[in-house]
């Protein structure tokens with residue numbers, strides 16, 4: 001399987017590993033890039049020095065293309081943009097907003113820019129700003145999410161822009177990859193499936209919980225704060241939901257309650273205070289495997305399905 | 315003039331009476347999220363034939379009016 005995304009990014013498999021705050025470090029990203037996909041280091045809210053160190057660690061492990069995910073609400077977003085330009089990072093993905101004001105300088109530095117979008121309006125805006133492709137992320141995804149689901153969002157974005165479209169949200173195997181190609185996508189970004197990659201350095205309990213999780217085991221919190229987050233049902237997320245429904249709880253108190261929760265899940269496996277972000281596809285994630293195997297399995301399965309699909313139209 | 319046009323586009327976006335829209339009205343009060351604001355921005359761009367290249371740091375109708383006035387030199 002070779003799609004336009006493989007050519008655009010110089011990769012073998014049309015698979016991007018989603019930038020995941022606290023999760024997507026050099027170890028995971030290097031394994032994905034070395035394995036034939038596009039590995040991404042998440043800058044999240046981290047200082048530029050941390051991101052620079054991760055870039056160096058990744059480069060020590062692989063000379064394949066990779067990316068950095070820039071969270072546009074990071075307090076140090078300007079420094080991260082300067083850093084990826086100085087480091088000549090091949091690919092940048094952006095999350096949590098419109099990256100338009102940064103696109104010209106990123107493009108001038110020769111960086112391929114793929115913003116994550118959750119509506120046609122956003123997609124059109126970033127197309128005009130000069131993005132190279134868009135990642136259309138549906139609300140099945142883990143982490144901060146939009147309203148539309150992948151099935152409805154992807155074809156509408158394909159109609160709205162001329163750019164190549166990468167689908168994200170709810171895709172965890174070859175069936176998902178084949179399906180979104182039918183919707184018009186040229187590849188996928190997966191997050192949840194890579195949480196259980198062997199090279200992913202999250203707490204073992206986080207991985208166990210993903211593997212144990214069933215279809216109905218995620219919920220969305222933070223709707224009241226205007227930035228919904230999908231995560232596993234745990235004592236923490238249930239308590240958050242309860243607080244959210246409590247009119248006595250101010251938005252500031254709610255924010256404070258949720259702050260640092262992802263880090264506690266990733267580093268400590270803390271079920272009481274940790275937020276184990278995960279997508280609805282967690283029920284499809286069955287074991288710990290090397291990142292390369294995850295991608296090979298996904299692509300092989302998609303190829304078989306796509307080859308078999310002609311039987312429906314005889 | 316700028317305000318009246320923008321107020322109308324904002325009112326259309328959330329099905330409210332244009333008389334209720336003031337410069338102080340915030341998007342949050344109107345339950346418009348960041349994606350809704352992008353739609354409003356695109357409608358304004360079309361109406362005024364300008365490019366706003368933004369959408370993120372806008373909080374109120376007044377912010378929009380100010381932005382459009384700088385862009386159009388009005």
Ligand SMILES: Cc1cc2nc3c(=O)[nH]c(=O)nc-3n(C[C@H](O)[C@H](O)[C@H](O)COP(=O)(O)O)c2cc1C
Nearest residue numbers: 018019020021095141142143169170191192277279
């Ligand atoms: C733990 C976790 C953290 C995430 N952090 C970020 C982030 O910092 N920036 C971002 O753009 N997307 C983030 N995402 C979204 C992923 O990059 C990806 O788009 C999403 O996981 C795809 O959907 P899936 O989980 O159904 O595969 C995160 C997702 C997870 C599960």
